Amino acid sequence: LLLQSLSPALLVQTQTRRFSTSPSQCTKFRYSNIAAYSIPEFRNALPNAIPPEQLFEHAFLLNAPDTPVEEGLRTLFTKTPASFYYGNQDFYHLRKNTRIPEICILGRSNVGKSSLVNALANRQTNELARVSKSAGKTRSMNAYGFGPPPQLPKELTGAQYKGKEDLPKHTFYLVDMPGYGHASLHEWGKNITLYLNKRSAVRGAVLLIDAQAGPKRTDWDALDLLGTAGLRTAFVITKADKVKTPDRLRDTILRLRNGIRDIEHLLTAENKWTWDTEIYVTAAGARDPAVVSATATTARLAVAKLAGLVGDTRPKEERNRRWGGKVVSFEELMSVPVKATYTASAQEDDTNTLDRPANISSRAPSLPRGDTGGLALPVAANTEHASGQQNISIHGPSRPRTDSSLNSPTAHNPTTTNPPSRSFHTTGILDDSSPCPAELRALIDEFWADLKANENTARDRARKRKLELESRSPRPPHKSRKQELRYRGQSMFPEQTKRFHMIKENRLRREMMRLQIQEEKQRRKEMGLDYADLDSAWDIEARGGAGRRRPQRDMDDATDDEFGPPASEKSSRFAKGSGSKAKGVQKPKPEQEEQDPFEAEFLRKRVGDDDVHDQGPSF
């Protein structure tokens, strides 16, 4: 069948009678041969002339060169039972893996991705991956581990991995993706795009194409995305048992080949994207288990090659080409000064997909279609150029790579109801002088804001929480009950506070007086004068003033020398701030009638009447 489809002019004449034209009538052996014929080296030989052990002799398992690949692959995929490793819709919530290769399986919804995972692991339907007749069954990126635990070199088991990453239990992971196209969500496409561009462990992608339906527009979009991400790609035709006529399969394969060639033609020299020239044909969900296992072998070979587990059959000059480009973080991408152009045009109808993408530059980029936009999507950071210069081009998924189409910013119609889908990539063919249109800036800003709003890392959550807390109205400062009562007491009993200050002042005043009397006493002693009157004066002062009994301390008496100036003066006095010690020393005015007569006399003797009035009291 494949002979007919791939090289109709070759060999087919002699073999057509031996092959049934209906795949459903093919035996296991013939399916094996079909599988073998999907590898180019065998296309020139007669199918029945190839013994099974030679089927894959041109390739060998890296660690066991003597093991025939078919047998070795079966052991690799089935001996250690495959197991589920992680599954999440959100790219940022995927479990960390930086040491084991990851191969992702892409394809339209219902093309048979999950069935292929089960077939590769030799499991029944639904035993490992969930399969359904209706499209959109797989809703998250599910990784399944295959093969025995690897023996990692020391540098990959160091302390830097502890607590951050699980020790791998398998040789590689196969990631079953949600399908694009019918019943898919725009959100899935966003996360798959992030995965293809940012996941460091991803080594390659398997793109599944329905044998009967052939490649559709969304498949070209996906291919474009893979090309942008620079990810090595293998092509697997699925549901080969369902094709109605060999012509149909031939048509599918030819259209796929031509489409790939066109994309290859439009790629720039710097682009690191490449693909396996073999197109693998499978029937992983067929009813006949023999057919499933026979065709699963080729798919195993495709996966093992992508994971780097099988010797490479590519020409030597191609072997050193980098498969995955350096991933540029989105932050990095955004900080690059934009020198870009923007191209977009009307949406192409999905039904009009039987045409191969002969003129990719004229293919209309798709517009997001709400929730069913599939992979029509925004971000794709790609490799940096060796020169270090980066240009960003924003365009629809059908990325035009010709100069003429790149320099047509006017093609963008800002009035369009659906905003065109966007993706970013670096390219060397952009003209430096091309201006950055305002709408391009707006688009980037809008997308950036959108992405930021949907971020959900632990750091983002913490930041959001902090902002939320900060935005709340501040709580009143906490006051202890004691503080509160004291504050209330002050405001409720101001008179008591005033009295407290007055007593303090009087204490100071007395202390000053005592010192002065002592000095005077000393002076008189030296001069041989009598100083008995000073002792009696101090006694009077210590009792609380002349003619007073000391314990009387009510507020009515506060007008005397002990409690400060008369009530009329009190307010002004306290308004000045009686708490100050210096001011507290400013004592009752000498003109007060009630002033102690001894004090007055003493002052008169010491400083003279005039001074008393001019300078005011010194205590």
Ligand SMILES: Nc1nc2c(ncn2[C@@H]2O[C@H](COP(=O)(O)OP(=O)(O)OP(=O)(O)O)[C@@H](O)[C@H]2O)c(=O)[nH]1
């Ligand atoms: N006859 C036949 N049927 C197949 C084959 N592969 C898958 N199917 C059927 O196709 C249907 C969809 O298969 P899935 O494996 O769930 O497809 P999927 O790509 O994972 O779909 P989503 O998860 O919705 O994206 C199921 O009913 C399978 O039995 C095949 O090779 N031959």
Ligand SMILES: [Mg+2]
């Ligand atoms: Mg699925």
